[in-house]
Amino acid sequence: MLEKIESTQNKQVKEWKKLLSRKGRKKQKKYIIEGVHLVEEARRYGASIDTLLIREDKVDDYKELVTDSTLLISKEVAHTLTDAITDQGILAIVDIREKKDAVELDKPILLVDEVQDPGNIGTLIRSADAAGFGAVILGKGSADLYNPKTIRSTQGSHFHLSVIQDELEEWVERLKMAGHPVYGTALDERAVSHRTVSPQDSFGLIVGNEGSGVRPNLLSQTTKNLYIPIKGKAESLNVAVAGSILMFALYP
Amino acid sequence: MLEKIESTQNKQVKEWKKLLSRKGRKKQKKYIIEGVHLVEEARRYGASIDTLLIREDKVDDYKELVTDSTLLISKEVAHTLTDAITDQGILAIVDIREKKDAVELDKPILLVDEVQDPGNIGTLIRSADAAGFGAVILGKGSADLYNPKTIRSTQGSHFHLSVIQDELEEWVERLKMAGHPVYGTALDERAVSHRTVSPQDSFGLIVGNEGSGVRPNLLSQTTKNLYIPIKGKAESLNVAVAGSILMFALYP
Known part of the structure; x- marks a missing residue:
């Protein structure tokens, strides 16, 4: 069973939401990627994915990407973590590493x-x-x-x-x-x-x-x-x- | 003295506002351009400007562009006619003519x-x-x-x-x-x-x-x-x- 986060008031969600601002990204040294194409590219090219988040109603669409540490999120949480008009149902928190x-x-x-x-x-x-x-x-x-x-x-x-x-x-x-x-x-x-x-x-x-x-x-x-x-x-x-x-x- | 439109409820403003949608543009055969660069280009290349609208607090900035038929508009009217986050204080209603x-x-x-x-x-x-x-x-x-x-x-x-x-x-x-x-x-x-x-x-x-x-x-x-x-x-x-x-x- 995957863990599920329902509330936008969840402490971890509040931290992730800060990644939508430059200041938050700089402090946490992480950023958010959205959509299946970017998640697949991140995996393929060895980016360090901190957490993979999938909207609960989309988990069947993305089942090949799910691992034990994937978290399910509600529509409200998905919406709060995207700056786009519509979220794509899958996003990841990725570590910033500049070499x-x-x-x-x-x-x-x-x-x-x-x-x-x-x-x-x-x-x-x-x-x-x-x-x-x-x-x-x-x-x-x-x-x-x-x-x-x-x-x-x-x-x-x-x-x-x-x-x-x-x-x-x-x-x-x-x-x-x-x-x-x-x-x-x-x-x-x-x-x-x-x-x-x-x-x-x-x-x-x-x-x-x-x-x-x-x-x-x-x-x-x-x-x-x-x-x-x-x-x-x-x-x-x-x-x-x-x-x-x-x-x-x-x-x- | 230039005529001034204060209210977003003005009948003409309501018609112009429809130009922000494709349907409205198709019906009226007009569209809106924003900003001094586009207004100057429209003039220079002989586009048919139906009406030039200047925000009342910006009229000094654009005085070389003012003609007898220019209308002054309030900030509220300027805001309602732009789809950008900030309006540029000058816009024009232009006739659509495809040759x-x-x-x-x-x-x-x-x-x-x-x-x-x-x-x-x-x-x-x-x-x-x-x-x-x-x-x-x-x-x-x-x-x-x-x-x-x-x-x-x-x-x-x-x-x-x-x-x-x-x-x-x-x-x-x-x-x-x-x-x-x-x-x-x-x-x-x-x-x-x-x-x-x-x-x-x-x-x-x-x-x-x-x-x-x-x-x-x-x-x-x-x-x-x-x-x-x-x-x-x-x-x-x-x-x-x-x-x-x-x-x-x-x-x-």
Whole structure:
């Protein structure tokens, strides 16, 4: 018999609910993933699942995933632990483990500077994974990796490659010390078309804030700054789109 | 002196509020745009602005945009007409005018099949504009162009190129009759790498639903179906990202 939690006033539920905020995640070093796809990806790629929670009316749908330590929860508890409009009936509490030392510099690395929208961050991580990048570094001002919206948009890609929240300046320095070029992105005369750069195996690519782009301080430390030539009347591209075009163009 | 509307119970406000639903937009043939950037783009590109509404406390910020027919609205009215968390203090009621006949087939055309997320639709339109495409055709099952979330994501690009809601099968036929290739997108053995296709000036490109892709019926009518080679462990790319990579690769 699996243990069942009925009440949203349960002490453990109250602790988990705090994981919906950045502060709570930072304190407990855990975060919530929702939906069967993410739970399966977490298992497959060796993430440390602290607790698996399944809505009591959904237990038959997910019976292959149940272990002795799985907990059943009521609809009310499932609802209180999701920030989505409808919960998916299955969620897991996962330990946060960032391994800076595991990042190898021989594959390209995406550096994300002050990107605000969790959906954009998640989409960039998903694209970096698809493009074969080795790691994604999220700078201090970017949306939190463990925000439920970010995690949803990654579609599990954050289990496939290293994603680290850290100072971008340090990583620019590290890449340059290793002899790898670092490319910024900019829309002005400080930049050249990305088509002038040949594909290569090891480099850093920096994308920036939705409104203001990459910080000038970072742009001044790069090997070169790139832009994507625009033919139409749009002023710019969505940052997740621009980053993805560049990742696939520079590392085809 | 500009006329001022204070009450959310005002008859005109109640009519405008209906424009937040697809049904209301269809009936009145109007939609709402929010924010100074979209209002300026609408003016610049000759959209038919029915009424410009400015929040009374914001009129000094937007005084260059005020005309004799601008209406002032209370905070309550501004709030009731926006679907965003915070309104931007300026919005306009714009006439819907789709000009099928204006679409020229000598530029590439993006066909959007049952894409559900308004943000993805808006981002695809923004990228199509940036890539220099001539038109975007939204199939019947796609999210509504005039949904406020779609419009926000376009960043005004729907004022720059033709965006039409229509039957995709007809447009595939029309492109093929004109002698232009039509490329579908698919993840299976029916598709070839997009890198095997040379850039060209006139063609159709079809992107499909977030979960199920382009409908098989459409895929069977194309000249060729393409995929973007994936190196990492991600199963797929976000549809707005994939569509944008293909647009910039096929029409550089």
